[in-house]
Amino acid sequence: MNENIKVPMPTLERLSTYLRYLQDVQARGVHTILSADVERDTGVNAAQFRKDLSFFGEFGKPGVGYNVLELQQRIARILQVHREQPVVLVGAGNLGTALIGYPGLRRHGFVIAGVFDNSPKKIGQRLGEMEIQDIQYLKEGIVKLGAKIGILTVPASEAQTIANTMVEADVKGILNFAPATLRLPADITVRDVYFFQELAVLSYCVSRAELLAERSE
């Protein structure tokens, strides 16, 4: 392991898969797992799993395997999901509302601590336990909450401006649901979730599968 090594993004993405898997096996009362188990149950190659972990230290015992609870706790700590973390959400439309109502986020340590919108109709209304705030106060609001992560569920046309405000308020990571390419400083991490892209990929693969099926008839 090396403190300063750059961790590949695919490795980072797999960490949460491992975490989920560890929670599953723990719920089943299993205390020790092997990298071979991970491969069998998640589809991730066993060497891949060991290599991924090696970026962060040593986690297993040769000849024995991995302690489920310990591995779980250490991965949670690496991802900083071992404690609650305030997150700000901008855009109280359908999707934003769904995310607030999604219990999975809080269960994983992400607390939506503030909700903002620009619609006079929505401002002041309650949404779950929160009151929708005027986007005009976004910057102060984020600073006060100390949120370093923002969720963007606004129309594409507003995404860049709001993202800029978030960055001014010292947000360092943005989960972007708006179908827009955000231009932000290099030290800001952006994750795009783009439903149309997912469906378009499916659409391509499905049509290709049908083509191949026809051909073999």
Place this chain on the structure above:
Amino acid sequence: MNENIKVPMPTLERLSTYLRYLQDVQARGVHTILSADVERDTGVNAAQFRKDLSFFGEFGKPGVGYNVLELQQRIARILQVHREQPVVLVGAGNLGTALIGYPGLRRHGFVIAGVFDNSPKKIGQRLGEMEIQDIQYLKEGIVKLGAKIGILTVPASEAQTIANTMVEADVKGILNFAPATLRLPADITVRDVYFFQELAVLSYCVSRAELLAERSE
């Protein structure tokens, strides 16, 4: 170009980015673009863009560039999003409801043609223009609609069973929002959308950025 060549997944994923970009520039009244424009505006390397397209044929004129409208139409056709396509949704919870209310999907050709749930409370209720149907009739429903794409917004514990039913009904692609690893035949395409993973990656990157910031203080 070669009819039988396997298109890399990253290429496929970028196609919808290109499509979005082309719609943007078309709305601005631009008729021709260069691969260099794509790089400037989307961040995708110009050679990457040209290489991606080369899997599907020739699209531009050397010395001139690409016709926006033509390129748009041809990519839409490759992705099979040039015409409406029925999609079935299972799980009428918060997220499912949000997706049904999301106008972006229909605008891109994906019509949610059937909604299913297992909750007696929900079955029979209206949701948008549709009535929530009993999941018991899922298989027949999918066959009747002719849906080849399914959206799964159910709890993880039910995901595998429902996915199996979808496949029995000849669904070929599944957009899976359930935090579960689906085990399906190799010819079925699955795209996982996993919010916690996205947030966990952000969480890691944010904490790392803060670490580096502290060190340089």
Place this chain on the structure above:
DNA sequence: TAGATTGTTAATCGATTAACAATC
């Protein structure tokens, strides 16, 4: 034609996986 940009080949880069020495 001269200038410009494509499509494609070749070089580079990075991620995955196989193999094995270290170690429990």
Place this chain on the structure above:
DNA sequence: TAGATTGTTAATCGATTAACAATC
């Protein structure tokens, strides 16, 4: 100790990008 599995190195595989001949 013998057997088993890890952590890590080396080999493979695939994707990105630079370079350039083809072509408008």
